[in-house]
Amino acid sequence: MSGRRTEVIQKEETSLMRVYEVMFIISPTTEEGDIDKLITQLSDVATSQGAQVTKIDRMGRRRLAYPIQKLTEGYYVVFTIEGTGLEIAELERRMRVTDAVIRYLTVRIDQELKRAEKFRSARAARAAASRATRSSRSRSQIAVAETSDEEDEE
Amino acid sequence: MSYPRPRDDSRRDDRPSGGQRRFIRARKSCRFCAEKIDYVDYKDTRLLGSYIPERGKILPRRISGTCQPHQRMLAEAIKRARNIALLPFVTA
Numbered sequence: 001m002s003g004r005r006t007e008v009i010q011k012e013e014t015s016l017m018r019v020y021e022v023m024f025i026i027s028p029t030t031e032e033g034d035i036d037k038l039i040t041q042l043s044d045v046a047t048s049q050g051a052q053v054t055k056i057d058r059m060g061r062r063r064l065a066y067p068i069q070k071l072t073e074g075y076y077v078v079f080t081i082e083g084t085g086l087e088i089a090e091l092e093r094r095m096r097v098t099d100a101v102i103r104y105l106t107v108r109i110d111q112e113l114k115r116a117e118k119f120r121s122a123r124a125a126r127a128a129a130s131r132a133t134r135s136s137r138s139r140s141q142i143a144v145a146e147t148s149d150e151e152d153e154e
Numbered sequence: 155m156s157y158p159r160p161r162d163d164s165r166r167d168d169r170p171s172g173g174q175r176r177f178i179r180a181r182k183s184c185r186f187c188a189e190k191i192d193y194v195d196y197k198d199t200r201l202l203g204s205y206i207p208e209r210g211k212i213l214p215r216r217i218s219g220t221c222q223p224h225q226r227m228l229a230e231a232i233k234r235a236r237n238i239a240l241l242p243f244v245t246a
Contacts, residue, residue, distance in 0.1 A: 023197070023238050059197075064239040074239065078197070105238040107196070116192035123190070 019113065020081045020088055024095055024104035025074035028061060038100055039077055046091050051083025068102050182219025186228070194227040196234035202241060205232065210245040 024042075026035055043053045059076035068074070081087065088106055095101040186194065196202070205213045205220075205228055212232050215225040235241040 025239065065236070065242040066239055068239055076238075103238060105234065107234060112193055119192040 016084060017082055017110075018085055018108055019110035020079075020083065020085075021107045021109050022079040022081060022088070022091060022104065023076065023107075024079075025064070025068070025076055025102050027069075027071060027100050027102050028073045028075060029071075030075075030100045034100070035075055038098070042091060042094065042098075043079060045094050046079065046081050046083065046087045049083070049087035049090050051081050051087035053079055053081055055080035071102060074102060184219060184221040184224055186224035187221055191224075194224070194231040196231040196238075196240070198231075199235065199240050202228070202232050202235055206241060208245060210242045 026038060030038070039056065039058075043056060046053050055078075057078040057080070059078060061073055061075050064072055064074050081091075092104065092106060095104045185191075194201070205218060207213055212229055215222070218225075220228060232241060236243050
């Protein structure tokens with residue numbers, strides 16, 4: 001019973017902290033130095049609001065699948081952010097007013113990662129269970145062998 | 155030595171056509187289950203691209219053999235990727 005209760009408490013705690021992935025495209029016309037400046041600027045926006053930017057992944061320049069604002073290329077950057085969601089609102093607002101950011105996409109990934117983790121652990125449990133039944137079967141066979149030995153001794 | 159599983163003849167497209175020779179099709183299987191992919195990432199364009207035919211549409215599960223849960227994840231990922239211009243909405 002107590003186990004269930006702690007589980008509920010943990011759920012509430014984790015619901016406050018969410019994991020987001022914010023991907024955005026910077027216009028290829030911006031210079032290298034300006035790109036760096038913009039990235040630090042945007043990550044500062046998130047951190048100043050109390051979120052944590054856990055990862056900054058620069059995917060670099062790549063072709064867009066379709067033209068955006070008549071541009072065919074873009075500089076892709078991905079932030080992984082842990083926060084409550086309020087920071088995301090501020091960050092998105094900033095990106096909207098920044099002309100160099102031509103497109104952004106925010107995805108909440110904590111639930112999906114949890115689900116993936118669940119699948120993984122379920123698979124591990126299944127594998128462990130099948131291993132256990134196999135080993136227990138072999139152990140019972142050994143036990144049978146042992147008892148038959150004892151019978152022989154008698 | 156493993157043999158291919160016996161075909162399920164109740165499948166619509168496997169119905170014998172007027173006593174003619176039956177086609178033996180390789181059994182489709184879900185690639186995501188086989189490779190134990192629990193989360194379909196929208197950033198993985200190489201993977202998603204294999205489920206996008208020329209026209210840019212999402213490959214139906216009856217063609218690819220993807221299982222229902224994975225197809226759902228895949229469709230979501232493709233739609234995200236389209237929004238951020240990693241994948242096209244349409245290709246002429």
